[in-house]
Amino acid sequence: MEHFPCRDEERREPRGARILGALSLLTLASCVGTELVDETLPARIDLTPPSAAIQVGDTLSFQASYRDSLGTVQPGTPFEWASSDAAIASVDAAGTATGHREGQVVIRAAANGVTSNAALLTVVTDPEQIASVVVTPEIGQISVGQTLQLSAVARSLSGEELPDSSFTWSSSAGEVASVDVSGLVSALSPGTAAIVATAAGISSRPAQIEVLGRTRSGVFSGNPVNHYQVAGSVTLAQQPAGGLLLSLGSDFVSSAGPGLDVFLSHGSFVNSDSRSLGRLQSFSGAQTYAVPSDIGIDSFDWVVIHCVPFNATFGYARLQ
Secondary structure, three states: OOOOHHHHHHHHHHHHHHHHHHHHHHHHHHHHHHOOOOOOOOOOOEEEEOOEEEEOOOOOEEEEEEEOOOOOOOOOOEEEEEEEOOOOOOEEOOEEEEEEOOOOEEEEEEEEEEEEEEEEEEEOOOHHHHHHHEEEEEEEEEEEOOEEEEEEEEEEEEEOOOOOOEEEEEEEEOOEEEEEOOOEEOOOOOOEEEEEEEEOOEEEOOOOEEEEOOOEEEEEOOOOOOOEEEEEEEEEOOOOOOOOOEEEOOOEOOOOOEEEEEEEEEEOOOOOOEEEHHHHHHHHOEEEEEEEEOOOOOOEEEEEEEOOOOOEEEEEEEHH
16 A cells, blocks of 8 residues: 555644644744734824913923823923023923023923924014914825915914914925915925914914825726626825825725736736736735836826736726
8 A cells, every 4th residue: 555654644643732733833823923013103202382472581381291102191201301592482491481582492302212393482572473373274185286275374472363464485395395475385296294384583383284196096897898897996196205006995896716917008908018016916805006116107097907817807997
């Protein structure tokens, strides 16, 4: 009789050893999975108030809270305080700022190698002069090629609006988003930009503008010449860090088949000019595909689900 050593050894292996081996594998898989999951966040320091104004000779207490990598506030953390110009306003070890002369400073707190975001403090000599500038909206999101109108208001120390104020506008990243003299933001490339309005030397807190890359989208339909079905949405989008990402939506579904690839193509078919983005990851649900760097967002107008072994197109979507 022909002998199969591996199979004989498997039959002779005690049942207890097999169970222990299985448990060991489960334990190892559990440990590996735990190591791969990183739920920590960067530690941070929050300052309050984020902006304020006082008169010369007055004081204001800032409060700082240190949050660790799990987002938990750590009470009793000692902070080091700093003012960007102590001649305008100084800040002591307890976070109390004192106004010395007219102007505006940035207050920060630091602890455990972490520095807080900037808090703005304005010092005025006349309670009727500009003490704060507020830009709205404070957060915005637009796509490349779009615009967003920001508005600015100047207020006195008492909060009264000063309607005759004149503003200048600036962007921290002009290559991402530019801003004109009226506060109109134009999105130029993916990324983020901080937009600031200034009146009489008093600046606003920055409005954070996120610029999304251009997107093109489409809806799949099945190939009418065969019985295969493909449906759902697809999006081709520029990424903030550069490059393109093709995303199939959560509503995506395709007939099952061997060797299905996702192609970018010039038509609802696959030929020598088409570019494969790789094997279809799943027959249903959301999934993403990195696009080679030499492909532009306007290089192809179609996304095709194609069975490579049998040269059969299952479905396609035209990008708009």
